[in-house]
Amino acid sequence: MSEVRLQIDGKEVRAEEGATILETARAAGIEIPTLCLHEALEPFGGCRLCVVEVEAGGWSRLVVSCVYTVAEGLVVRTRNKKIDRTRKMLLELLLAHAPDSPPLQELAAEYGADRDRFGQETSFCVHCGLCVRYCAEVKGLHAVGFIDRGIRKEISFLPEIAAKECRDCMECFPLCPTSYLQAAFVLVEAFTSR
Amino acid sequence: MNTTIADLAGVDRIIAEHGGRADALIQVLLDVQAEISWLPADALARIAERLDVPPALVQHITTFYKAFSLVPKGRHRVHVCMGTACHVRGALRILDTVEELTGLAPGETDPDLKFSLETVNCLGCCALGPVIEIDGKTHGNVSLARTEDVLKSYE
Ligand code: SF4
Numbered sequence A: 001m002s003e004v005r006l007q008i009d010g011k012e013v014r015a016e017e018g019a020t021i022l023e024t025a026r027a028a029g030i031e032i033p034t035l036c037l038h039e040a041l042e043p044f045g046g047c048r049l050c051v052v053e054v055e056a057g058g059w060s061r062l063v064v065s066c067v068y069t070v071a072e073g074l075v076v077r078t079r080n081k082k083i084d085r086t087r088k089m090l091l092e093l094l095l096a097h098a099p100d101s102p103p104l105q106e107l108a109a110e111y112g113a114d115r116d117r118f119g120q121e122t123s124f125c126v127h128c129g130l131c132v133r134y135c136a137e138v139k140g141l142h143a144v145g146f147i148d149r150g151i152r153k154e155i156s157f158l159p160e161i162a163a164k165e166c167r168d169c170m171e172c173f174p175l176c177p178t179s180y181l182q183a184a185f186v187l188v189e190a191f192t193s194r
Numbered sequence B: 001m002n003t004t005i006a007d008l009a010g011v012d013r014i015i016a017e018h019g020g021r022a023d024a025l026i027q028v029l030l031d032v033q034a035e036i037s038w039l040p041a042d043a044l045a046r047i048a049e050r051l052d053v054p055p056a057l058v059q060h061i062t063t064f065y066k067a068f069s070l071v072p073k074g075r076h077r078v079h080v081c082m083g084t085a086c087h088v089r090g091a092l093r094i095l096d097t098v099e100e101l102t103g104l105a106p107g108e109t110d111p112d113l114k115f116s117l118e119t120v121n122c123l124g125c126c127a128l129g130p131v132i133e134i135d136g137k138t139h140g141n142v143s144l145a146r147t148e149d150v151l152k153s154y155e
């Protein structure tokens, strides 16, 4: 694998080809906020909070740093007005689902996001996919999955699998940035146990 | 209505036609639905098992695409066009009439499995608007009275 050189926040850094901007920045001691990233899982690019600005050939645009791979000569900025504004908006949209989520509140304080900007959504799930991906990628159980799409997308336990596997595991519960996962599980349990 | 063993044999045949490969999942689902008009749970379980795809993924795919139906469909599929041309020519009132006569909202099927009602965004024959299509047959320039006659002509 060859090495590429790029610039992040004015700092010259080197990275392996194929590395993401996010891991390269972190290795250089530059922090980028994330919600849907987990070290044991493939990057998902779901929450978009890790947006950064890249500049190449005179053009700049926002990209999702946890899935965007580095390239020779790339100029990356991880914080500026445009990025902050974008993260603030993203946070406000997420807070409409989960206003009491601790990780969201922490970021909201930093970016000045207003938890009441948008009306409260009915579902607490922020679709980070941590539960679904953890169950699939780490446990190989697929006891919980996504259903539907767009604004109706939800997570859903598969009762036949959940009834057998979940009680002895529950490893996904602490990953959920909201309380939705546990609520969904308790519901499935109520329906399947007698 | 459930799939019968004969249907599951049909499901197995379709799976075999696609070489039992996981990446043929969507095509298998489409083919099965083309034959039995919807995707019953036992057919889905069989497909997941034979293609070695987690049921959670099958559930995601079948709820993601609007083309898949997880509930039985009626013998007659009624599509009311809500495209712009039909809209300005009174498609809303046609839809109201169809809803009233069938007792269905778009997306629903009656318990006797006679009609399934859907709205579509353009059937591509705007000059004929307002248009309803039943089982692939186009009925153009329908009035409220014609709509009633047309629906009544289906058993
Ligand atoms: S239930 Fe929680 S962990 Fe699962 S997708 Fe929703 S927010 Fe993420």
Ligand code: FES
Pocket: A033, A034, A035, A036, A037, A044, A045, A046, A047, A048, A049, A050, A051, A064, A065, A066, A067
């Ligand atoms: S951490 Fe990159 S999109 Fe969520």
